[in-house]
Each structure stands twice: as C-alpha cells, then as structure tokens.
Amino acid sequence: MKIIKYTLGVLLFSVTAFAQSQNEKKPAKIKIYTTAENTTLKLTQTDDVFFSKGKQPLEIETSIVVEPKKTFQTFLGIGGAITDASAEVFAKLPKDKQKEFLNAYYSKENGIGYSLLRTTIHSSDFSSESYTYIKEGDKDLKSFSIAHDQKYKIPLIKQAIKTAGGKLTTYASPWSPPAFMKNTNNMLQGGSLLPEFYQAWANYYAKFIKAYEKEGMPIWGLTIQNEPMAKQTWESNIYTAGQERDFLKNYLGPTLKKEGLADKNIVIWDHNRDLMYERANTILSDPDAAQYVWGTGFHWYENWSGGEQMFDNVRKVYEAYPDKKILFTEGCVEKFDANKYQFWPNAERYGKAMINDFNNGTVGWTDWNILLDQNGGPNHVGNFCFAPIHADTNSGKLIYTPSYFYIGHFSKFIHADAKRISSAVSRSNIISTSFLNTDGSLVTIVMNDSDQDVAYSLMVATDKAEVIIPAHAIQTLIY
Known part of the structure; x- marks a missing residue:
C-alpha cells in the first residue's frame, strides 16, 4: 500500500x-x-x-x-512594369530562362512574389517605336485595336498572372495621346491634349480597359497621365493641376461611370514627389473631382535637379487626405552602364526609398521595367536605364542585380492586406x-x-x- x-x-x-x-x-x-x-x-x-x-x-x-x-495603412502590393521593352526582351529568351524569369518575380515560393503590375496604354519610350491603337486622325476611335500588344506584351502579362497564381493587381498609364489630339501634333516633346479631344481621349481609356479585360486581364485601375509636368524627348503630355482636375471630373470620371467602369481605381499625378502635394491639393480639394480619385501616384526622380529625394512630401499628402491612398508608380536607376550591374548603391537607393515611402503612408510600390537587355533597352529615344534583372540576348543569360534582392526583402514577406x-x-x-x-x-x-x-x-x-x-x-x- x-x-x-x-x-x-x-x-x-x-x-x-x-x-x-x-x-x-x-x-x-x-x-x-x-x-x-x-x-x-x-x-x-x-x-x-x-x-x-x-x-x-x-x-x-x-x-x-x-x-x-x-x-x-493597408498594404496593396509590390511589383513592376511590363513594358514593350520588357516583353520584347523576354520573347528572345530560351524557354528555360523564360520560366526562370517568371518564377523569379512572380512565384511566392521560388521568387519574390510580385503582386502589382503596371503597363502602358500604347507606346512609351521603352518601346521599339511610337504607336497608338487607332489610325491617325480617327477621333471616333472606329479603328481601335490592341493587335500591336498581342505579339509581345499581352502574352507576357498573361504568363505573369498565371505564375502569380491567377491574380495580379494590374493598372495602366498613358504617356501621350495620339499626335492629332495634341496642340503640337506630336506624341513626343511634351505638348498638351486639345480641349476638343477631351471626350475622345476619355473614350480611349474605356476602350483600352474593355479590350484588355476581354483578353482575360482584369484592370484594377489607371493613372491619368504619366509624368504630366515633364516635356520629354519621348512620348509625353502636359497637364497643369487644373487641367488634370477638369479632365478627370468632366470627362474621364463620368465616361468610366457611363461605360460601366466606375469600379476602376483612378490615380492622379503619377509624377515626382516634388509637386505631389500641390497636385493633390488642387484635385482632392474639389469634391466633384475627388469623388473619382482612389489616390495619388508618385515617382522618385525629383533629384534630377541635384537635390535629395523628398520623402516628407509623401507624408504631407498622407496626412492631408487620409481617406485617399498613396501609390509609388515608378522608379528606376537611370543612365545604364553595364559595368554597374552589381553597383551596390543602386540597390540601396531602392531600400531607402521603399522604407521611407512605406513609413510615410504608401500602400504599394511599383518598379519600372521588370526586364531590359544588355544595353538597358530597347528604348526608341536612347533613354537606356537599369532594371532589377537584365538579359543578355546574345547568350540568353539572366543577370540579377542587387536591386532585385533588395526589393525582394519587402515583396516576398509582406502579404496583401498587411497593416503597417x-x-x-x-x-x-x-x-x-x-x-x-x-x-x-x-x-x-x-x-x-x-x-x-x-x-x-x-x-x-x-x-x-x-x-x-x-x-x-x-x-x-x-x-
């Protein structure tokens, strides 16, 4: 016992x-x-x-x-742009390298899990030539066709979506209206959209969205104009803050609503941090315009003048308009030099920008070209730049720069709907x-x-x- x-x-x-x-x-x-x-x-x-x-x-x-x-803020995603240049270079890669490339960006398990995608509405400088989706002078858009994009860009977008698991938050940006719609009769070198073509140009966006979605590529949203204050040697178009506001509230917003596209997210500005607060004030303080706006887009090239990147302006927009979102829509390292593929400060530029932009209220971050060739192109005006991944089209080799890995430290680990x-x-x-x-x-x-x-x-x-x-x-x- x-x-x-x-x-x-x-x-x-x-x-x-x-x-x-x-x-x-x-x-x-x-x-x-x-x-x-x-x-x-x-x-x-x-x-x-x-x-x-x-x-x-x-x-x-x-x-x-x-x-x-x-x-x-709630996290939207991180990604890059599929341009004509990226798609043309991708098409030259061997099949095994194409698969490697797609996984490198879009696979959550084997890559860095991109979830955002930007593309262009017809040509940009990162195209082999200037082109539009209509015959020149067709103000009624009867000839509208995205056949040009069927060769390279659309196939790559579809493969990217598939690799990402069937969904990529996709938005589009125009660089210039067709030449005949502008006061310079030229898609390049700036100029402005003529008032008599405001409605035709608004209709153009609607046709683009419907054409892409018919091809099985859902369009989440669009920016009104890439870099609306820059007169570039390539496709460009100038809007003052007032002009962008009026085009949005009187034409683009109502047209998308009329065409059953009111759910598309419209992003204003799409230019550098320097003037983003002025642009946001002008458009978002007007209730008739603001009702159509999802948020403000911005780039990182304001240091072209020799100054520093103006991260604080992002915070000022975030604080002034907390009901609207902020999205980084473009950044790349300029002035391509093949000797600097592994130049570490290029990657640190990404890390510094991403940390500061997120800390100041940004919900998503979109790099520029996802792929360029060994010359930093193709680019039809010679504006050659860096991408996180380059391809040597002679050897078929992929070149991963440090920037790819720095971006991956964010995109691979921060998931959709995360909270900062x-x-x-x-x-x-x-x-x-x-x-x-x-x-x-x-x-x-x-x-x-x-x-x-x-x-x-x-x-x-x-x-x-x-x-x-x-x-x-x-x-x-x-x-």
Missing part, C-alpha cells in the same frame, strides 16, 4: 509539473533573411534568434522599437519599417548603408532580441 501511495504521488507531481511547463511561454523565434555586399548572402536565411526579457534600452545602443497595436505598424529606430545608423500580416506574423525590414556592421536590439513590448546587420546590407526579420 505504501508503494502504491508513493507511485500515485509521483504521478500527480509529474502531471502538475507538465501542466506548469506547458503554461510557460516559450521564447519567440525570429527568422532573419539577409542580403549583403561582398558576400554570398542574397535573401539568405542567416540566423534564428530568440526574444528574451528586455531591459530599458540605453542611448548608446541602437534599438528598433515596434508597437504592433498601432496600425496604419508603428516602429522607430533610436539611432541614425540604420533605417527600418514594420508590418503585421493577416496571419499574425510580424515583418521588420532593416537597412544598413554604412561601412560598419551594426549591432541592434529589436524590442516588442517587454521582449528584446539582439541582432547584427552587416555593412551595406538589408535584413528581413519574421517573428
């Missing part, structure tokens, strides 16, 4: 101890992915670290403080942004553009983890 009592006592003790151990919270694990200069690290899972009970951080330390309970959450860095030697995915996972992206490794603490509530980021590196932390 004594033996039985002893055994029962041990059993009761063991059950109690097991229950207590199950109730004890295990330290949360952080998965870390790193890309770093002068290493083999490219979106590589480099370490697992664990949270422990944190102490009050000191001013001499570098800390990232995250507060998941404070949420901001409050976070702050205690010192200026790193920058960071954080998101809460709908599955409950937290994502913190950290960038170090200095020449030194940086030790920092990730702090969430009372939990703290110690991390080191290499010099000239970007990390994604999942926890």
Whole structure:
C-alpha cells in the first residue's frame, strides 16, 4: 500500500509539473533573411534568434522599437512594369530562362512574389517605336485595336498572372495621346491634349480597359497621365493641376461611370514627389473631382535637379487626405552602364526609398521595367536605364542585380492586406519599417548603408532580441 501511495504521488507531481511547463511561454523565434555586399548572402536565411526579457534600452545602443497595436495603412502590393521593352526582351529568351524569369518575380515560393503590375496604354519610350491603337486622325476611335500588344506584351502579362497564381493587381498609364489630339501634333516633346479631344481621349481609356479585360486581364485601375509636368524627348503630355482636375471630373470620371467602369481605381499625378502635394491639393480639394480619385501616384526622380529625394512630401499628402491612398508608380536607376550591374548603391537607393515611402503612408510600390537587355533597352529615344534583372540576348543569360534582392526583402514577406505598424529606430545608423500580416506574423525590414556592421536590439513590448546587420546590407526579420 505504501508503494502504491508513493507511485500515485509521483504521478500527480509529474502531471502538475507538465501542466506548469506547458503554461510557460516559450521564447519567440525570429527568422532573419539577409542580403549583403561582398558576400554570398542574397535573401539568405542567416540566423534564428530568440526574444528574451528586455531591459530599458540605453542611448548608446541602437534599438528598433515596434508597437504592433498601432496600425496604419493597408498594404496593396509590390511589383513592376511590363513594358514593350520588357516583353520584347523576354520573347528572345530560351524557354528555360523564360520560366526562370517568371518564377523569379512572380512565384511566392521560388521568387519574390510580385503582386502589382503596371503597363502602358500604347507606346512609351521603352518601346521599339511610337504607336497608338487607332489610325491617325480617327477621333471616333472606329479603328481601335490592341493587335500591336498581342505579339509581345499581352502574352507576357498573361504568363505573369498565371505564375502569380491567377491574380495580379494590374493598372495602366498613358504617356501621350495620339499626335492629332495634341496642340503640337506630336506624341513626343511634351505638348498638351486639345480641349476638343477631351471626350475622345476619355473614350480611349474605356476602350483600352474593355479590350484588355476581354483578353482575360482584369484592370484594377489607371493613372491619368504619366509624368504630366515633364516635356520629354519621348512620348509625353502636359497637364497643369487644373487641367488634370477638369479632365478627370468632366470627362474621364463620368465616361468610366457611363461605360460601366466606375469600379476602376483612378490615380492622379503619377509624377515626382516634388509637386505631389500641390497636385493633390488642387484635385482632392474639389469634391466633384475627388469623388473619382482612389489616390495619388508618385515617382522618385525629383533629384534630377541635384537635390535629395523628398520623402516628407509623401507624408504631407498622407496626412492631408487620409481617406485617399498613396501609390509609388515608378522608379528606376537611370543612365545604364553595364559595368554597374552589381553597383551596390543602386540597390540601396531602392531600400531607402521603399522604407521611407512605406513609413510615410504608401500602400504599394511599383518598379519600372521588370526586364531590359544588355544595353538597358530597347528604348526608341536612347533613354537606356537599369532594371532589377537584365538579359543578355546574345547568350540568353539572366543577370540579377542587387536591386532585385533588395526589393525582394519587402515583396516576398509582406502579404496583401498587411497593416503597417508603428516602429522607430533610436539611432541614425540604420533605417527600418514594420508590418503585421493577416496571419499574425510580424515583418521588420532593416537597412544598413554604412561601412560598419551594426549591432541592434529589436524590442516588442517587454521582449528584446539582439541582432547584427552587416555593412551595406538589408535584413528581413519574421517573428
């Protein structure tokens, strides 16, 4: 009997101890992915670290403080543009390289999971030639046809959508109306849409959307005009803020509504951060125009004048018009030079812009050409630029630049409908942004553009983890 009592006592003790151990919270694990200069690290899972009970951080330390309970904008997606140039280069690749390329961008498992897609309404500079969808002078649009796009662009868009799992948030942008609709009778070198063609041009957008959707490519939205304040050597068209407002509220908005396309999201501005606040004020302060606006689009080329990128202007629009969205619609590294495929500051330009733009309220981020050739084109006016991936059309080789991996640190890990959450860095030697995915996972992206490794603490509530980021590196932390 004594033996039985002893055994029962041990059993009761063991059950109690097991229950207590199950109730004890295990330290949360952080998965870390790193890309770093002068290493083999490219979106590589480099370490697992664990949270422990944190102490009050000191001013001499570098800390990232995250507060998941404070949420901001809802994440739309990240992607790039399928231009004529991208599609023409893609068509020259061997089949195995085409498959590799598609997976690299659009596969969630084997690539970086792009979910946004921008394309052009007829030609841009990144086309082999200027073209439209109608015969010149056809103001009634009776000759409208997207046959030109059936050769290269549409097949690539369809393959991208398929690789992405059947859905890509797709929007379109025009560079210029047909020449006869403009006061210069020229698609290039700026000029402006003549008032007598406002309605015909609005009808053109509707025809484009319906033609693409008939081909099985849903159009989420459109921007009114690519870079409406730039007189370029290529396709370009100028709208003052007042002209864009009036075209939208009197023609484009009502026309899309009349054509059963009121659900399409209209994006204004689609130009640099410098004047985005002025453009937003002019259009969004007019209720008749604002009713048609989903949000404001912007580019990153305002440093053409020698100044810095004006990230604060994004925040000012976000604060002034919180009921409207903000979307980065284009950015690329200009002045192609094949000797700079692996030039690390190009990638850091992406990391810095993406972190700052998201922290200032941006919901989505769209790179420019997804693919260019070994010359930075084709481009019919010689405006050769970089893309995250290039193809040598002579050898069929794909060239991945560091920018591809930097973008991937965001696009691969932040999921649709994630919320940006409050976070702050205690010192200026790193920058960071954080998101809460709908599955409950937290994502913190950290960038170090200095020449030194940086030790920092990730702090969430009372939990703290110690991390080191290499010099000239970007990390994604999942926890």
